[in-house]
Amino acid sequence: MKIIKTKIQIFNKSQNAFGPGKADLLVAISHYGSISAAAKSMNMSYKRAWDLVTTMNEVFQQPLVTTQIGGSHGGGATVTPFGQNVLRLYQYAINNSERYIDAQMSDLLKLLN
Amino acid sequence: MKIIKTKIQIFNKSQNAFGPGKADLLVAISHYGSISAAAKSMNMSYKRAWDLVTTMNEVFQQPLVTTQIGGSHGGGATVTPFGQNVLRLYQYAINNSERYIDAQMSDLLKLLN
Numbered sequence: 001m002k003i004i005k006t007k008i009q010i011f012n013k014s015q016n017a018f019g020p021g022k023a024d025l026l027v028a029i030s031h032y033g034s035i036s037a038a039a040k041s042m043n044m045s046y047k048r049a050w051d052l053v054t055t056m057n058e059v060f061q062q063p064l065v066t067t068q069i070g071g072s073h074g075g076g077a078t079v080t081p082f083g084q085n086v087l088r089l090y091q092y093a094i095n096n097s098e099r100y101i102d103a104q105m106s107d108l109l110k111l112l113n
Numbered sequence: 114m115k116i117i118k119t120k121i122q123i124f125n126k127s128q129n130a131f132g133p134g135k136a137d138l139l140v141a142i143s144h145y146g147s148i149s150a151a152a153k154s155m156n157m158s159y160k161r162a163w164d165l166v167t168t169m170n171e172v173f174q175q176p177l178v179t180t181q182i183g184g185s186h187g188g189g190a191t192v193t194p195f196g197q198n199v200l201r202l203y204q205y206a207i208n209n210s211e212r213y214i215d216a217q218m219s220d221l222l223k224l225l226n
Contacts, residue, residue: 003124008214011116012225060224086224093217100213101121104206111173111199112125 002109006101008094017059018090022052026087029053029065030079038077053077060086115222119214121207130172131203135165139200142166142178143192151190166190173199 009019028038039049057063064083068075079087122132141151152162170176177196181188192200 001126002130005120005122005124007118007120008218009118010218010221010225011114011118013114017115017225018221059226061226062224082224086221089221089224090218093214093221097210097214097217101206101210104210105121105123105203108123108131108199108202108206111175111195111202112123112130113172113174 002112004098004101004105004109006094006098008097012059015055015059018056018086022056023087023090023094025049025052026056026064026079026083029077030084030087033076033078035065035067035077056083115225117211117214117218117222119207119211121210125172128168128172131169131199135169136200136203136207138162138165139169139177139192139196142190143197143200146189146191148178148180148190169196 007020010017024042025038025044028041029035032038032041035049035053036046039046042049053065057065060082062082063080064086065077065079067077120133123130137155138151138157141154142148145151145154148162148166149159152159155162166178170178173195175195176193177199178190178192180190
């Protein structure tokens with residue numbers, strides 16, 4: 001089976017601003033309503049998830065994730081409307097891009113066994 | 114500065130068939146006429162370069178690189194017309210895809226600081 005794997009990452013001032021890992025994390029936070037539960041569901045350390053959230057919130061014009069009072073592990077987390085919009089724009093762009101790349105690579109794929 | 118990094122890799126029967134590393138290696142072999150010189154120019158071990166060439170030659174319908182008699186390190190290497198065609202198709206597809214992705218991501222980039 002012939003498969004094309006594409007990884008698209010956005011850098012801002014040489015910081016890794018957004019990519020597949022952060023997109024998956026936003027989806028999980030949105031689902032679980034908590035950074036720690038989201039991290040656990042992705043087999044990611046809480047620290048790593050928190051670092052990714054901090055970076056996202058810094059590099060964009062508005063926060064993508066807000067946390068509620070209740071201690072670092074205790075409170076809930078919410079993906080803001082701004083964060084949902086970032087996620088939607090990214091997923092839409094990725095889907096279109098993958099379709100486009102598949103078409104672009106079709107002549108090359110024909111040369112594989 | 115906002116930058117989009119894209120990595121596109123082609124898999125055939127779960128083998129990494131072609132991607133940026135193999136493309137760069139083909140360019141270098143074409144330039145130096147030798148796998149060992151190409152590997153050296155890329156800070157890649159000779160073994161690694163040879164493995165990549167072997168994989169490419171296996172997964173495509175025709176060899177991309179041929180080697181001349183003269184011992185494993187001694188003989189020259191040539192990128193075949195078939196290999197040049199693979200490289201050209203890949204580079205063309207990558208250039209188009211990167212342009213397309215830039216356009217697709219433009220709305221998202223506007224939301225960065």
